Amino acid sequence: MIELIEVTKTYIGPNQTNIRAVDSVSLQVEDGQTLCLIGTSGSGKTTAMKLVNRLIEPTSGTIRVNGRDVREHDLIQLRRQIGYVLQFGGLFPHQTVAENIGLLCQMDGWTKQQTLERVRSLLHMVNLPYESYGSRYPVELSGGQRQRVGVARALSLDPQYLLMDEPFGALDPITRHQLHDEFLEIKQKVQKTTILVTHDIKEAFILGDLIGVMDQGRLVQIGSTEDIQASTDPFIQSLLHNV
Ligand SMILES: Nc1ncnc2c1ncn2[C@@H]1O[C@H](COP(=O)(O)OP(=O)(O)OP(=O)(O)O)[C@@H](O)[C@H]1O
Ligand SMILES: [Mg+2]
Structure with a gap:
């Protein structure tokens, strides 16, 4: 509560x-x-x-x-x-979409493979296929796409x-x-x-x-x-x- x-x-x-x-x-x-x-x-x-x-x-x-x-x-x-989706996405500009989403998993000690699988499934959930979007930088996304990446990142540790x-x-x-x-x-x-x-x-x-x-x-x-x-x-x- x-x-x-x-x-x-x-x-x-x-x-x-x-x-x-x-x-x-x-x-x-x-x-x-x-x-x-x-x-x-x-x-x-x-x-x-x-x-x-x-x-x-x-x-x-x-x-x-x-x-x-x-x-x-x-x-x-x-x-x-507490997963947090910032207003306007709040992504790190120098990290790719996949790095942004996987950041907390990495910090939490997940293996590369575990993180990758999590990132893939989260991107799938927000309708941004990993193959097309994983290696892009936030500046290469539309505002709405950035917001969806922000949602995926907030869910990464299943808070x-x-x-x-x-x-x-x-x-x-x-x-x-x-x-x-x-x-x-x-x-x-x-x-x-x-x-x-x-x-x-x-x-x-x-x-x-x-x-x-x-x-x-x-x-x-x-x-x-x-x-x-x-x-x-x-x-x-x-x-x-x-x-
Ligand atoms: N660091 C700060 N210093 C001084 N005033 C602030 C600060 N942060 C917010 N405020 C003021 O506090 C009030 C509430 O701001 P807040 O960002 O919570 O509004 P909001 O409801 O989220 O607005 P929006 O819908 O535009 O995002 C505003 O008047 C804002 O100017
Ligand atoms: Mg606000």
Whole structure:
């Protein structure tokens, strides 16, 4: 389970003003559940997610993974069990696609052969055949292809938890649809506890067991698709307007 309890992250902005990037957010994602975070640009989604794997430390509040405060986890162990898909893919530019995906396996002491097999099967899963894409560099890929490599890399060590920052953002509707199906299939097979950021409320309804709506650092509402659809909050109403 992933839990945030009264978590706030404040940055000091120009003229010493406080930017409450994440403002008193409390939420729970049960084992096997997917929470989709949705909100306007700058509402604190990426910040909220980076607090979970300790890329960012909170100003106040507590974050628990698997029932334990993240500060009590060994940092390497914590990150190993949390796959992270960065916004825009976040690939290492000087490594090939295969090297990017296999990096964590190599660091984990897998043999070359084991790593190669894993890379092949992950690339197959995201519809980028190893033969055509394995030896390319990120700059030689489209934005959507880079995102898919980012998803493959996050899954490489078969982590129990997944943080996905707009993983399907740059994809055309057809590929997006395919990856949604893949995602739901994986979810059925292996119960991963996931937080996924999206700008697309329809995507949130398709993929999320829970939907969290953020606005200016605050979690406006968290609940099921039905809860969100029934909301009378004006901000949520405006999000729903596009569906
Ligand atoms: N290192 C930083 N220093 C100062 N302010 C920051 C920093 N990182 C983020 N912020 C601010 O915190 C707020 C939340 O940023 P965050 O990246 O979490 O938004 P987001 O919801 O992920 O937006 P987007 O949808 O555009 O990715 C923004 O106002 C941003 O400018
Ligand atoms: Mg973001």
